[in-house]
Amino acid sequence: MKGRLEFTHDDRRRIYDCVKRRGETNREEVRTQLGIDPRGFRHHVAILRGDGHIETDGEKLRVSIDDGVRDEFGSDRLEFDIRLAGREDRSGILGAIRRVTDEADCVVAESVTAEIVFRDALLWTNELELRVFFVATVQGEVVGWAHIDASNVDKRDHVAELTVGVLEEYRDHGIGSRLLSCSLEWAADNGYEKVYSSVPSSNEDARSFLEQRGWRVEAVREDHYKLADEYLDEVMMAYEL
Structure with a gap:
């Protein structure tokens, strides 16, 4: 950033x-x-x-989305922006999350869409929680996101939860890595000590993506999810800042 x-x-x-x-x-x-x-x-x-x-x-x-919170990246194959999301990104983020969750098991990301629809808001803060999004855009269209759910409760205000996703056709261009880096930088700058992510055991791509970038498995909760009548473990992954 x-x-x-x-x-x-x-x-x-x-x-x-x-x-x-x-x-x-x-x-x-x-x-x-x-x-x-x-x-x-x-x-x-x-x-x-x-x-x-x-x-x-x-x-x-x-x-302002163009003020110190936008970075431009690219290669011979693709150019993209990473920036803090604004209200105008709501429909793009919802569409991206729904497409990604249709392709793979992303339970937490599904709950994020429900929260956005229920509250009719993208970003919010109150005495208990703080939520922000980063988006990746190609020619103005949202192709990926990172969502940070941080607690304002004293005993948990050192940790934040992260979800990240990129549309399938835009993977392997470094977009996910950039979104992850921006999110971790934001968390560190705002005093958080650890970021975690919960991944169903069936989502091996997500787990591999995080492990390759220094995340570790912190715990496994057996049969925590039930998807299509199948019980799946929750793999809790963490990154120390």
Whole structure:
């Protein structure tokens, strides 16, 4: 990912970092958390918006998708972008997850789609949880995602859960590796110590993908999933940051 942005005022940096960490969040929640007076907060948000660092939507704030959160990659075969997802990516992410889960057993990813549909939102944060997405796009179309589900509960705020997937026709171009790297970098930058992923034992491709990149099997829960009347183990994999 791109290097840290420089700001001329510390409160602007704090506002930007808070919004980037949360994904999309309420103005007043950010202001209250940072303890900035209302007038000063409005002033700093106006400057951040004018400089193109953040976007506003009513009472919502989010980091501009083109501001320090986009990386371009490519080869002779394919060019793609990796960036923090925005609200406009909702349908693309849902479509990508559904296609990937149709091809392989991805139980956690299926539950993510249910959450997005139920809440009618892509990114959210509250006193208990924080969820953000990174997307991989080719010519503006979502071809892969990484989803981070992080806890705000004190006893679990050092760990985060990850799901990652790429459409079959776009694999073997390094997209999955880049999504994984960006997600781990985000988690490390935001103070998480460990990231984990739960994989059905039948999904050997997913397990191999993670193992080749330094993840380890932390535990196995026998017969944890029941798919098409078949009991499958849950393989819990972890990466220490």
